[in-house]
Amino acid sequence: MSDEGAFEALRTQLRAAATTFAGGADALEGILLGIVDDVDRAVGEPLEIFPVCRHSPASAVAMARRLRQKQPKVVYLELCEDMAPLLTELRNCRLPVAVQAFASDVEGFPAEWSPLSVVAPITEASAEYQAIAYALDTPGVELVLVDRSADHVFQWQTPATPSVEEDAPPPEEEATLHGDAVGVEIGDLRPRFAELEEHLLRHGRVRHWSEWWHQYVEVPLGDGDHDTYRQVMFLIGSLFRRLAPGDPHRVRVDEDRERHMWTRMREHLAATGADPKDCLYICGAFHAASRVEEFGLHGTGDFEIGPPSASKWQYGLIPSSHAAIEAQFGLAAGSVSIAAAEWAKNVKRTRVRPFRLVGQAGGSKRKKPATLAVPEPASTPSDRLTGFLQRPPALDRVDEAELLGWSVEIVRAARRNGYLASTADSIAVFETSILLAGMRDRAKPTPYDFQDAAITCIEKDVVPGRRDVRRLVEIMLGGDRIGQVGYDALPPLARDVHDRLAPLNLRLDQRGVRRALLDIASQPELEQCSDVLWMLRYLMPPGAARPIMGERRLGERPIQESWDLALGTHQRALIELGYEGVSIEQVLEQRLRRAAYSPQATAAKVLEAVEDATLYLRSHRLAGELGARALAVLETERTVDGAPEVLRRVRRLLAYYRTNEAALPQWIESFVKTGYAHYCTLLPTAFTDEDADVNQVAAMLGFLFSMESLALSLGCDRTQLELAVAQSHPEEPSKVAVLWAAQVQLGNLSRTELRTRCDQLLDNPLAVPAYPRYLNGFMHALGPVPGLADFVVAAVSNAFGRLPDAVLLPWLPRLITTLGSGGGELAPLLIREAGRLFPGRLAALDEWVPPWQAQPAPATKLETRRRAGARGATLLTTHPATCNAVANLLGCDEPWETARPAVSGAALTGRHPDTAAALEALLASS
Template sequence: MSSTQEGTFEALRAQLQEAAATFADGPDALEGILLGLVDDVDRAVREPLEIFPVCHHSPASAIAMARRLREKQPKVVYLELCEDMAPLLTELRNCKLPVAVQAFATEVDGFPAEWSPLSVVAPITEASAEYQAIAYALDTPGVELVLVDRSSDHVFQWEARGTNSTELGADPGASDASPAEEEAALHGDAIGVKIGDLRPRFAELEEHLLRHGRVRHWSEWWHQYVELPLGDSDHDTYRQVMLLIGSLFRRLAPGDPQRVRVDEDRERYMWTRMREHLAASGTDPADCLYVCGAFHAAGRVAEFGVHGTDTFEISPRSATKWQHGLIPSSHAAIEAQFGLAAGSVSIAATVWAKNVKRTRVEPYRLAGQAGAKKPKAKKTTSAAAPESAPPPSDRLTGFLQQPPVLDRLDEDELLGWSVEIVRAARRNGYLASTADAIAVFETSILLAGMRDRAKPTPYDFQDAAVTCIEKDIVPGRRDVRRLVEIMMGGDRTGQVGYDALPPLARDVHDRLVPLNLKLQQRGVQRALLNIASQPELERCSDVLWMLRYLMPQGAARPIMGERRLGERPIQESWDLALGTHQRALIELGYEGVSIEQVLEQRLRRAAYGPHATAATVLEAVEDATLYLRSRRLADELGTRALEVLSAERSVDGAPEVLRRVRRLLAYYRTSEPVLPSWIESFAKTGYAHYCTLLPTAFTDEGATVRQVAAMLGFLFSMESLALSLGCDRTQLELAVAQSHPQDPSKTVLLWAAWTHLGHLSRKDLRTRCDELLGNPLVVPAYPRYLSGFLHALEPVPSLTDFVVEAVSNAFGRLPDAVLLPWLPTLITTLRSGGAEPAPLLIREAGRIFPGRLAALDEWVPPWRAKPEPEAMPPARRADGSRGGALLAAHPATCDAVASLLGCEGTWEAADPDSPGVALTGRYPDTAVALEVLLAGP
């Protein structure tokens, strides 16, 4: 080093040392910090490989970057970005900014399964230094772009998810963002890699800066005290100031070992990668530019610099398979994820446009960049290497000592803002007038003066607009603060072009071409499918139903039409918003090459997951049949459902199992010549399974009445199929006989089972209900018996008329003190589990009760009407000749009946004119019964 360079910051060191001795108890208290800041800046400035410190989405950084790239023309640009994202950067020219580079993994290997899916995003806007570096490197021949930050896999290796958010994403507690808008979900729950994150990690320091700066949040402080002063500064001043800020925030950061370790390991990683590239390529460090966050530019690790040590070992990546792509981003998404104030990124975009116009710096834009203006013809530059710049001088001392720049008030700009916000407020329902525009104008100047500013900032104007226009009422869905954000540039949302989409997303767009819709546009579009007249649209319908299953709610929403087993669509109407949910569609592309493949993987994952139940597997079987029409997959998942059912020891999913197996059985019976083998085995196994669990479920307090009713419904509805496959009805008889419930609702279910099996007659059942109503000790609990009757309609629908009778008797005999509190229970029971029994009850009640009010007075319930005496057949003579002749004509039949009845005797000789008279006379009742059976009345 030359003596000139060694004495670059000697004057600043002397001043800080004197200040430390003056304002502290002794020079040792502050000297270490203050002089350490200068040492960090000096070390970074002396580095042969030029370090360019940046701040995340800072217009000042972007302007300084564009200016420096045109001056230096580096041959290699090292960028702080995940190294595995490099192949995606060329696709940025096919997108409309802002977008985010994403690494995505659904199947993890080496990380906890509950972390899946893993997602890392790095948003890029046009008003950012990183985009300027990327555009320069990709569009300038002979320039190489090298990403040197840790890979996406190392992001999760080094950071315990959910315990720290140092570089991974925003700390929710430190966010200045307002409640998340709909657009704030564009990044989902992805971890954000911040390029140039620059914010105090020392809470007291940030609070001190905000209080003395008279600002509300960090974004406003940065805009006022860094963006505006550095907007017109030269390269050396910009670089030294940014290095100083990065060193200050780093030295005053809390000593969290986890955060410090991650920060230092990232710096070791990046410098190790850069030295490896320099050694492999032989590039002169003077021809390179290292773009990184100011926080890392002032690092103090031993690996720092091209002459640093090579002791850092980079761990190998895990076996996780990562997918990479571009997803749409937005200003609101960046603000919400990275803890910026609402509207700050939009204001930064506006400031960027003004700086470009004021400084006349020609920014870099990727050739063919979607949504960008065509760049002007570039001036031809010589291919010779730029001359080496002289050693930088001390610019910090002058910058820190200069008084605040008193910008002249731009009255035309402020008047335009005031008029525009009043116009926007009127459109959104506010009673704003010209007087409000004048008030906003004057209040903005007043607030700026109170905050020691010569010129109102956008934040001052925003506060003034809220004070003068909004007052205490928001008539529409947008408040004035949001209107100001929109007026300052709005929430710009990026878009990934067709060529940059993964194969699955392109395939979806290609298959939906017959709809003649611009599916890449944001917003909701209506699609009308007349499949009856255009059968080719049925394929579009299949795609839409699969998208509805796979994508978030709202991406594909059916307005008319439904998909059921065994039915074919005729007409459908859809609301599509694939452009709005482009991120979700792109992430589907990480899971497979077609939506059919992704859907099959999802169904398999649900069926073979650790928490899979028989009900969830049957749902997967139904979805495979409904959406994929795959008999192969349905049979495989059906076999899996049989395995899961056999291993279950609870009846929690019995209602869902009953509902789905009934639907599948009805479908296969109407559409297939024979039932699949798996559903026959399921019925047989389920019959034995639920017979085994039935006695326990009746007495288990954890088993609900609906679950026990579903078990009985499965047993009774599958009984004929199960018996035909070899099951024994005795097993069901024994299960019911061993059931001894104590709960009134379950007791009624047992009565219903007895009635279905023939062990309890309607007369006996009616007698039991009358006894319950007649017992004053049981009357308060009688509504619970009625609830059991309602659930009993699931397994025994033939009791519908009896349930109507029981409910009618209850309403007629129960006192109001018992009946009225029970009505809510009745209603909730019908709503929760009475979707199928309710129509039966209504139809039966409509059949029984009179249709007119006049007939109600004379109406007698059918269960109270006295039955008419039946006409008895005339008694037959025991010794009639017909009986004797019939017995003599069929002696074998007579012997068989006598043996069944336990009668003993032998045939005796009798008068040939009346054979059998002796036997008939001995057993007259048997003779009469036999005559009735064989000869008829």
């Protein structure tokens, strides 16, 4: 424990300051003296507490130095306790990476939170990595994670709390590596009192919190001794904690975390009998100066840790990046990259040997024994805060060589990215950096001063390329390092994908796009790679596997394909697939079954799952199961919203089964039979329902007419369809046109009568404004009744010729929209029919008469016979021999004269008009 008077001098000074500035003892004195009490309490704890700040180079250097001095045998770390088994896999990764806990099967939490995901990013320039590397590579050292589990992270949230604690990350690719996961990390040290942060930024002459921390904490603590570092971090943590707003939920969560950690440490000490002097407790400075009853080895509280929920958690490592960490925790852009550069500089300057996991990317391949310093003897803590707070800032000389190198390098990078930068700009950046540092009361320019100077002197007002100067400075100072999870640390599914795509001979673990060429015709073994790629395209985000050439359709086999693959860039998505199953086939089957059995599933969605199961998995078992589900869903639907999609998918599946199977599956026969009766029942209501549009009604009729032969063979009754059409009485013009088309298909309305009705509409001035809506209905009717294509072409032509411009012009956009939405089916019919009816050359258009307008009036039966008799008389007199032969065949043996052929022929024709007509037909056919 600390001496009673260790911080008495500091207390006296703070009490005097509170009296002077506040005019007497009040809340200010209580806050100031309470901070000193918190520091005194934390310093005097027998179990040494090491406070840290996340991604702080000063914390990392102090941690590496303290580990080599103290050589603790037990390291307690503020990290989710259920993530401990994964830390050894960090050897197979390139930092930064994030330890992830993922749960897709959620029980006990709101459904909208699913899937649950928690990530803990780890960088090389962090104190927690130094502790992990020391504990894993030093024999006899035990690493114990004592923070709440991933399940408790969500248990301690309120139902109204979203599943993501921080703001949504920006849309940049590197910033979305963590997805929508909740970030947990030790050392969350930032004022929660907005006015305090604003005050610090304004008086510190900085733009954001990361710059303030770098200027007033990182730099002064970089060369501080161990006791000074600890007391300053305790002081900052206590200050921010006491000035934090009193959010009851957040305060409760913070205190429960501290109770949880101290409870776990006391349990471990009691179970193992470890000496507290050989232990080190690493936590965020915000939690180090805790005031809960459970604090310390002699805490009096009795905190009960609740059981986890029934959710099934999966664990793994996912790639991370500096930009993703900044977006996850609300840090300034580039701050983690600058911290990494500062860490490298501190290591070189202080000559502290950092810890690195043996075998990790960038480290040594052969394990070497750890060389540690001799432990320092225990010393009584003394007051280091008073001297630190009274010491003026060190007036370090400007590192001209470093600043000059930065200035030259940023101009070189700017020129490569299209800026018109020169040597003069290098001089300007150098001098402006020094000027800005002086204006901000800094002894030497910081990376943030240099960044502002570069933007001012180089960027001007135009960004010629895709990177601005701010981004170029970040890249120059270290860049946005993106981690990678090694093959051995991947889940089984991800390793299986890499193994099955090995015949492509591509480095799929690297970031960027790789082009894959598959000549399946000459290398049939590549067809298995094609199957994997198509499943990855279905399961992974856009861009992970993108086909350039080739497609997959029912009943077709691939010949040649070309792909753009970016599996290394989308490594997180591939790893998260491994949480759902051990193979991509299993994951795809689970996804399809989940979509089919969703409470919001429609018949169209289930049929889509059936088609995907057949297309990607070629599974008759799964297709049959999902098909039965589609039949059950169709029976419960009371709307026709999905009728167009149902029609398209059933047609494709029927065509596939008819060409590739010996017999239709039982489920699709039942679906057609049930669908026929189902849509017949809904048809009259759909015609009059305002919510059902003409496209849906036409799709219902398309199902009924196209599936009619199969439905009738399965036992359906056509009378049901005829009654449904007879009971339909629409009032909307487009639906009326669809009904007329259905009546024509059923034979209840002739084409002549249909044409007459359209002519009557055009002749009626009151109906002319609604005529385009009738045409819209006829256009949709081509789906169920494609035989009306010639009639629709004629109707559209008449509309262009007879409708006034005030009616015609507003209708044209709707015509284009109709052809665009159904262009795959309607446009080819109309184009083919128009090509048959209209003349093929422009010169013939002037003399062309539309066939629907050139039809003569129907002749009577008597006139037809007379015309036939006259033509027969001419034939008889012209060909007498033929006439005699036919007469003998007909039994006419009476002699006749040819001297007056016209009279004799006319007489014979008059006596036998039927024979003359038959003769004319016989000659015409020959």
